[in-house]
Amino acid sequence: MKIGVYYYPEQWPREHWERDFDNMARMGMQIVHMGEFAWYSMEPQEGNIQLDWLSECVEMAVKRKMEVILCTPSAVPPVWLIEKDADACLKRADGSCHRHGGRRHGSPTSPALRDATARIVTALADRFGDHPSVIGWQIDNELSGPFGQNQHTHDSFQGWLQRKYGSIKNLNDAWGNQFWNTFYTSFSQIQLPATRDPDYGNPHQHLDASRFWSWAYADFAKMQAEILRPRIGKERWITTNFMPFHLDCDPNDFKESFDLTTWDSYPVTGWERHPHDETYRLAGPNSLGLVHDYMASYHDRWALMEVQPGQVNWSGIPVLLYPGAVRLWLWTAFAHGAEFITVYRFRQPLWGIEMFHHALVGTDGVTPSPGGRQFTQVIHEVAKLDLSRVPDLKDEKISASTVGLVFDFDQLWWYRTLPQAKRWSQPHFLEMWYGAIARLGLRVKVLRPDQDWPSDLKLIVAPGLQMVDDALIKKMDDYATAGGNLILTCRTALMDRTGQMFEGPTAQPIVDLIGANIEAYDGLPEGSFGHIEMDGKKYRWGVWGDLLFAHENTRVLAKYADQFYSGAIAVTQKRHGKGLVTYCGVHAEHEFIDALIEHKTAEVGIKTELMPERVHVIARGPYRILLNYRDQPVTAPAAKKAKFIVGHRTVEPAGVAVWEE
């Protein structure tokens, strides 16, 4: 795993460049990332391509044995382009346009932006495509924006719908337009909604709008990837940097254009204060681990493109990081198989909106910050490992201590557009299941519906897959029939992929699979809780509870313990083929999910090792890595003869230990 840094030479005087590169090299940086916002410096007037300065910087990196990541600059279209065609700027719902003077003001469907982007990307790829030190390309930066309202976007939406539905009748059916008689008679009448909230509009249209908008960004990226690919060859990768669970882009839509998936991690914002201790200065291992593993699922290759090096400018709460937090995040990424890590950014800016954003060096441009020193420390620590003994993720065998967790981005849009239960957060629900697995010292393999689910996984959890299709139901059925243990949850199979319910009993496609009927459901007001009982113990729930009727031969694992329906069934289990299907009809608090996972892993014979809360232990090759996200020390569960390579048996707060047994 290599570690590197973002550098923006165009933002600093030329006479600083050599010194800055020297300092990056002195801090141990192995990669430098450049060019992402520099379109104006690359093309100050239309067609006047100026890349010598970038070439000079690439050579400065080469001289210091650093590799280079180059970026396409489409996140900041230059002023001459906007002046020439104001329609390249994204129009908002209120009719106003994004303006020049920031970033991300372009519309991905603008023909003018696409043409100009194609030209600058071609020039960059022609100049640097086969440079031996350029290892890969980042397209744009955090592709995102509100649903555009330019006419070219509506046109593009109409084309997308036409390709998807073929006829206006199919579209009217899929969108349920007989409801309130909102029939369309031609694709040309349809507009991209202004937001994801349907208000009193048509939620099915909004669901398709989310899908289209992600496709529009993916198509913009694809256009760039198709220019790069023949010029950079197969050995260099193409990617973009995603934001986790951000609804503008489903990474699945980008999968074909890219070789690896990367994301930007800013774990400490002060937004999730834990009142009793200081762990909010560190963030948590479950939320980070879940995102690392879902990003890994697309190519079995992933990297951290950005990671928070210190305080950020944008959260509104300038929380000082816990000492060691940055080091802990870097080791967490290593433990989850990151191919590389680069950090935003080398120098703290002295002007602009991000002038309070900390960096690897401080405002004097030379003195390493606490985050910078932790980067250097990790570079030295990683060098102590024999990385040739650590297999790449794609070559890693599924071990007996791996549990599958199904994640389907498509569902996030429907939960956002038609939430039904305000207390339901699908990312949080996934994180609870993730945490319940990880606390037992087990690895999580994130699986998507469009992937093969390895039959050697003894246990697969599929939380909240509301929308299903025949292929997904078959996948569940096949897995259990062949002997797998499947856990499904409330809000599964309620609708098809258009978001329409089935004409039949609730969750019709899975009624036989789970051996139960969903008779009713309940969701409690904010701050209210009911109780369920399992194995003589009570647990709180409040978000969602299905009341189940169990078929003959279906076992009951948990029941409601209060409310007027006390005694109703909450969790069932049924034999299916050679396997078992557990249906957890309740979105309870994490203690219950923890208990259920403990129960299931014991039942199916997965060996576990219970970790203290907020502590993960992950095996990579011959090494075991302990990540202590507590503000208290912990003792590593290492054998007596274990050889510690990093840290010690007693792991300090926010500390890391790596050992071999």
Ligand code: GAL
């Ligand atoms: C990221 C973005 C970077 C920088 C950073 C600040 O989301 O990609 O360019 O703005 O935030 O935290």
